[in-house]
Amino acid sequence: MTEAIQKSLRESPIARWTAMFVVSMSMFGAYYFNYAGSSVKPILETALGWTSNDIGLYTGSYGWFNVFFLMLIFSGIILDKLGIRVTGLAATAFMVVGTALNYWAMTSLSSAAMITLPLFGYIKTQVIISCLGFAIFGVGSEATGITLSKAIVKWFKGKEMALAMGLQMSIARLGTALALAISLPLAIKFSYSTPILLAFILMLIGLIAFITYIVLDKKLDASEKNLVVEEEEPFRIKDIISIITNKAFWYIAILCVLFYGAVFPFLYYAPDFVINKYHVSSQFAGFIPMLLPFGTIFLTPLFGGIYDKKGKGATIMIVGAILLLIVHSFLAVPFLNYWLFAAVMVIILGIAFSLVPSAMWPSVPKIIPEKKLGTAYAVIFYIQNIGLVVIPMLLGVVLTASNPNVSPNKALIKSSIEQSFNKVLATNQITYKPSDLSDAIDKTTENVVDSIVQTTFYTPAPQNEVDTAALANNIVTNNLIAAKQLSLNNGSKNSLLAMGNAFSKATYPIIKNEKLNITYNYENDILLFVLLGLLSVVVGFLLKLEDKKKGYGLESPNMK
């Protein structure tokens, strides 16, 4: 037998780095699509008449199947049972199908068609089908994420594992950066659907890249056929028990949800936060949070490389958590309100957001055996996904409760919408059921109020009653035009609601021009982030203690 046949393909740096690069391509597209939709929010509002509620529902639909139907957990079990190739192929195919469905819904379905569904009530067909597409994409995206982690462990164990995971995260975050940088310009220059079409093309590239990876993976297995490798028992369902009874595993899962919960939702609120607290103009508000993903592209592999060579995985996570705590604590100080300070804090947050992931994900294989890794990563992602649903909701509740005086004047808006409806119905001599009319007015009021709240994130100015009254007047005038354009000819509930939709759609440009100010005080939300940071530090120390007790080797280098 020749030397070449006896050597595992893992021993060839070219082979393993090629495998890492190829397999990461699918995550590039996934992270692009993850952020492309929310970046084109203003275009979806004006082109399709989606309300902020519609967009919120759409963004959140990413986790529907993963969280509520436990698809993420099933993906992890399938990964451990059927292996990287089958799971990765299915996962990348799910991303293609989900993105295609999303694109089709946005381009081929009428934005006026409505449907009544249990749980959702009366909703645009286009929105619900887009959500379905995005939820299918979400299943594929999270399953691809765990498959990639397991693939990297397979190729890089005992070698540059953290560097490889760091580079894989960098490639993924380049996708985020691409979405932040080009989605909106693309949508403005071509069409609202162009960024989604690009996402579809990237998904196809990801699928082809994964098929290429399968060839490499088969070659790796063939190269190890004649080697004496430690045979592991196959994965059994009861292995889940040994994962969830492992204390160190729970510390990592809890650190993950606390830490990511203090970063991703913060990024969502950051543009409005810097406008309100640091008096940054709305034009530039997006630039400060954008510093974060860009910084992580370079730093995550750098810290991963340090972990590989020097070890100190638990310490790296603790340092990252301490930086997170420091950043949020300084952001909470009321008198530190100069924009440059906010920019520096976001850069430091970027360092924290490179430190923790660079050590967290490569630490899991030190605690959990390889055959159970798919399930282990899936449970961690699952808990993280729940946190990413719950924490923003909590932040919204805290924000509303802390700012009781800044809500738009709902009563005034409702009465102007009532006037609009009545004028249109009387002018066109339309008969209707009073309860249908009142439902349609309530729903429209909700949509308009919500779009005011969301839109003012980007258009601050002094807020007062006069502004709201001016807005209300504009709503009446413009909505009459919008309603007439609909050529209403009956008073069915659906047509009343459709008229309401036209009303809320017509309000976006008005709200944008009115420059209403709803100045939010974010202090309590930032305190919530401080709490998450503090708990992250505590959990980091508990993990380090547990590692010392059980000897997992989190503080030892990964490279033998």
Ligand SMILES: C[C@H](NC(=O)[C@@H](N)CCCCN)C(=O)O
């Ligand atoms: C590696 C890690 N990935 C995750 O946390 C995934 N659950 C995907 C999250 C996607 C967020 N929009 C990471 O990105 O650090």
